Amino acid sequence: RRHAFFGREKECGDLVRLLTTERCRTVLIYSPSGAGKSSLLNTALREALTERGCRILATRLRGPLGLAMDPDFGNPYTLALIANLGLSPPSRPTDLAESIKEVTDDDCYTVLVLDQVEEIASLPGSHDEKAAFFIEVREALESLPRLRVLLTFREEQLAYIQRLAAELRADSQVYEMGRLTREEAISAIRGPAALCGVTFHPDGISWNNKTKLH
Numbered sequence: 001r002r003h004a005f006f007g008r009e010k011e012c013g014d015l016v017r018l019l020t021t022e023r024c025r026t027v028l029i030y031s032p033s034g035a036g037k038s039s040l041l042n043t044a045l046r047e048a049l050t051e052r053g054c055r056i057l058a059t060r061l062r063g064p065l066g067l068a069m070d071p072d073f074g075n076p077y078t079l080a081l082i083a084n085l086g087l088s089p090p091s092r093p094t095d096l097a098e099s100i101k102e103v104t105d106d107d108c109y110t111v112l113v114l115d116q117v118e119e120i121a122s123l124p125g126s127h128d129e130k131a132a133f134f135i136e137v138r139e140a141l142e143s144l145p146r147l148r149v150l151l152t153f154r155e156e157q158l159a160y161i162q163r164l165a166a167e168l169r170a171d172s173q174v175y176e177m178g179r180l181t182r183e184e185a186i187s188a189i190r191g192p193a194a195l196c197g198v199t200f201h202p203d204g205i206s207w208n209n210k211t212k213l214h
Contacts, residue, residue, distance in 0.1 A: 027175055029152045059114065081096070
């Protein structure tokens with residue numbers, strides 16, 4: 001829960017503001033591997049968005065369904081996404097918006113979260129199929145004004161994901177999440193410990209020049 005998640009208050013606040021404004025429809029967040037993107041998404045950010053009345057659709061873009069590789073059934077990545085989210089398949093191929101619409105509400109934002117989206121690079125399929133998936137996401141954004149999209153990925157895949165995400169809307173925002181500072185890392189350790197009644201002294205933390213705790 002958010003009250004037990006410490007050290008990323010600024011990032012959480014930034015992302016909530018971006019995802020609940022009319023000026024931004026898509027956020028691409030990247031960081032070094034292991035910096036804590038997924039932890040932030042699954043705890044503090046999810047709770048903060050829910051408190052704002054947002055509906056969260058979160059998953060990772062797993063491998064395409066075997067049958068979906070036939071173009072008559074639509075884009076394989078779109079169908080894999082729909083299946084992973086437990087949504088009903090569209091009545092016609094290439095209509096992601098139809099499936100998402102069934103769980104949206106005109107009175108609140110629906111945030112589609114695709115965590116570790118860099119995994120698409122290692123999935124089977126052509127570049128055109130992968131680009132077409134992002135086109136369907138864009139069409140869903142255009143069709144559903146209260147839809148927001150959050151993509152997370154490792155920083156070494158920034159150029160590749162940006163090429164694919166070029167198919168998205170022009171109002172996309174790229175957000176860099178760095179590693180925790182020393183003070184943030186200490187907060188991330190001491191905060192949860194304090195909730196359990198444990199005092200953690202900062203002298204017990206060793207910090208090396210690669211910004212890792214020991």
